Amino acid sequence: MISSAVASVLSADMLRVIDVPTPYLVTDLDTVADRYAAFTTALPGVRAHYAMKCNSSPEILRTLADAGAGFEISSIAELRMLQAQGVDPAGVLYSHPVKAPGMIAAAAGAGLFRFAFDSPGELAKIAENAPGAACYVRLRVDDSTSVFPAGNKFGTDLDEAYDLMLLARRMGLRPYGVTFHVGSQCQSTGAWRSAIRQAGALLERLLDEGIELTMLDLGGGFPARYGAGEPSIEQLGEVVEQEIALLPYRPALLTAEPGRFLVAEASVLAAKVIGRELRGTEHWLYVEVGAYHGLMEPMQSPGGWDYPMSSSVAEHAEQPTLPFTIAGPSGHATDVVGYAIPLPAGLTVGDVLYFGSAGAYTLAYASNFNGFAPPTPVFVGGVR
Numbered sequence: 001m002i003s004s005a006v007a008s009v010l011s012a013d014m015l016r017v018i019d020v021p022t023p024y025l026v027t028d029l030d031t032v033a034d035r036y037a038a039f040t041t042a043l044p045g046v047r048a049h050y051a052m053k054c055n056s057s058p059e060i061l062r063t064l065a066d067a068g069a070g071f072e073i074s075s076i077a078e079l080r081m082l083q084a085q086g087v088d089p090a091g092v093l094y095s096h097p098v099k100a101p102g103m104i105a106a107a108a109g110a111g112l113f114r115f116a117f118d119s120p121g122e123l124a125k126i127a128e129n130a131p132g133a134a135c136y137v138r139l140r141v142d143d144s145t146s147v148f149p150a151g152n153k154f155g156t157d158l159d160e161a162y163d164l165m166l167l168a169r170r171m172g173l174r175p176y177g178v179t180f181h182v183g184s185q186c187q188s189t190g191a192w193r194s195a196i197r198q199a200g201a202l203l204e205r206l207l208d209e210g211i212e213l214t215m216l217d218l219g220g221g222f223p224a225r226y227g228a229g230e231p232s233i234e235q236l237g238e239v240v241e242q243e244i245a246l247l248p249y250r251p252a253l254l255t256a257e258p259g260r261f262l263v264a265e266a267s268v269l270a271a272k273v274i275g276r277e278l279r280g281t282e283h284w285l286y287v288e289v290g291a292y293h294g295l296m297e298p299m300q301s302p303g304g305w306d307y308p309m310s311s312s313v314a315e316h317a318e319q320p321t322l323p324f325t326i327a328g329p330s331g332h333a334t335d336v337v338g339y340a341i342p343l344p345a346g347l348t349v350g351d352v353l354y355f356g357s358a359g360a361y362t363l364a365y366a367s368n369f370n371g372f373a374p375p376t377p378v379f380v381g382g383v384r
């Protein structure tokens with residue numbers, strides 16, 4: 001329950017002196033820079049394009065841009081946010097495989113030239129709105145070992161990817177690369193192993209047509225530390241290196257799109273307990289932040305979700321725990337974020353709960369639902 005992952009990034013002492021009313025999300029920008037450095041060290045030669053949908057705070061974008069990261073977007077508004085930070089659109093990847101035509105045109109107008117696709121329909125939109133653009137195909141790969149599978153929404157199989165690349169060339173587009181997404185918070189190195197092999201098979205087949213792809217993009221899914229058991233970035237780096245060496249050729253540009261990995265561990269979410277009730281035999285805690293104010297992911301993952309948690313009350317660390325059901329502040333029945341979460345028996349109204357590793361996919365989902373304000377972003381360390 002009281003996790004060292006929380007303590008290592010933002011210590012209890014440090015959290016206690018943050019003078020901001022709860023709820024807040026405090027982010028240590030030095031940890032963001034550190035995670036980026038860890039990524040590039042573990043995957044030398046792979047350029048990291050931050051998937052900004054998981055946390056688009058300008059402070060984080062600045063920190064990563066200053067550290068040398070590239071970026072990956074899904075919308076024109078995201079591109080505009082990057083431009084506001086001085087990022088050159090020519091270095092940005094537009095990896096969403098289904099884009100609104102107007103957004104393709106606007107991105108191309110700004111100088112962005114690389115677009116993902118997974119269908120003939122998307123190729124037609126790109127050809128019309130960004131003639132001559134560089135295109136990279138999204139493969140559907142095994143995502144079963146991730147906490148949040150990418151599912152069937154995107155991606156195409158090897159045969160169709162091959163046909164689509166030839167179609168892209170006939171449409172005057174530039175067959176540029178191949179990408180995939182193994183699913184978010186992927187738990188196995190084998191997922192990247194088999195995905196890179198699939199990409200390799202496409203490289204091989206396209207050689208017969210005289211097409212050599214420039215970019216292999218390893219996508220996202222690199223796991224952050226929440227509890228335990230995630231493969232380390234070093235282990236993933238080894239597997240990637242082994243598999244790259246087995247490709248028919250080494251594409252000139254190796255990229256990846258880490259989102260969660262770069263930012264999750266940098267933040268702690270602080271929320272007050274606003275109610276404690278015993279309903280039947282179930283201990284309920286109502287807290288200021290629920291599914292609609294930042295803790296959406298516990299609701300999305302069938303197996304629940306383990307943010308490392310602690311309490312602001314030092315004596316709680318010595319107390320026995322009780323299994324709590326944790327609910328958000330809103331009146332909506334679905335606003336329940338955890339069941340049987342072991343927390344100190346003495347927790348009471350007014351105590352603050354800290355949710356560790358809360359930098360990814362929290363604030364990005366937060367709304368004012370039911371009149372409850374989302375957590376206030378707070379930044380420490382780094383550039384601000």
Ligand SMILES: *Cc1c(COP(=O)(O)O)cnc(C)c1O
Nearest residue numbers: 051095184220221257258259260
């Ligand atoms: C969301 C997304 C990512 C980032 O995924 P993480 O699991 O956060 O690393 C990368 N690429 C694309 C295309 C995405 O949509």
